[in-house]
Amino acid sequence: MTHVIRSIRADEWPAVKALRLAALQDPVAPIAFLEAYEEAAARPDSYWRERAAGAAEGTTERQQFVAEGPDGEWAGSLTVLVEKAGTHDPFGGAVEESQGHVVGVFVRDGQRGNGLIGALLDAALGWSWGLGLERVRLFVHERNSRAEAAYRKAGFVPTGATAAVPGNPEEREIEFEVRRR
Template identity: 55%
Template sequence: MNHVIRATTAEDWQDAKELRLDALRDPVASIAFLATYEAEAARPDEFWRDRAAGGGELLARQFVAERADGGLDGSVTVLVERAGRDVFGGQAEADQAHLVGVFVRAEQRGSGLARALFDAAIAFADGLDEPRISRVRLYVHQDNRRAEAFYRKIGFIHSGRTFLVPGDESAVEYEMVLDRRV
């Protein structure tokens, strides 16, 4: 793996946007993301600048895998969710980190890049002084077995919480949490 894993800055917005749009064109995007290419492509540049800078309503940090030539090959975003606030899937019971937007280009899958991105994202969440993160979670589609196997390999387990996928009430997303005993 010949990549630098780092947090994005506002200056990365165009590359981060391109990576996100490429992710949404991936063959498994329909089960890996709750967004569509069309909806994301229509967002204004200011949205992408804020997203790359970690701005917005919640504390968020996007981590990318940057090649030596400056291109991006993968990403994961950490959303910090505060206890008692409404979050995706209900209300946060504790201060927690929610990992979203997981993507690694097909030619890099199996190279260790996803693990390096997750290590950086989890280290960021664990290193926060305020809030102190007590839980790291993510969601995986019932048919995304490859992703689920990867999440299990690095210590995520099913929490027992699920939700129906918007637009396809026959499909389920499973919440997985990092088992801190692993």
């Protein structure tokens, strides 16, 4: 693999914005992300600056990793949120143990199938284990078989828990996890 997996820097907010907007235009975006393209595109630059700064500097809340190609183009990214025991997760459930929560996973169409998802997840897990977390989870829409296969390949297993898709309670998100070995 010729990509470098690294944390983003706060000054890279234009690239964060561009990659997020590309992700939200992907054909599976409606079932993969909880945000619509139009909503994200309308956000002011100050939002993207704050988002990048928080994701770059986070050591106990969040960290965003990017797959940077030899040409400098970002091929994909993901973010890890740290959920503290005793708080509530984005679906309204109680967090029983401090854990990492992988969100916003995206790899550009022309870069899929070359190991980038696995490399991004390895970086996310390494960062999470370095914080002392014992569990990292993520949610996959019940109809997103492509993502489910990628997460299973990376060692994530279904927990049996599900959550209603925000704004569409008839559809479900399936929880997957990996535990530190």
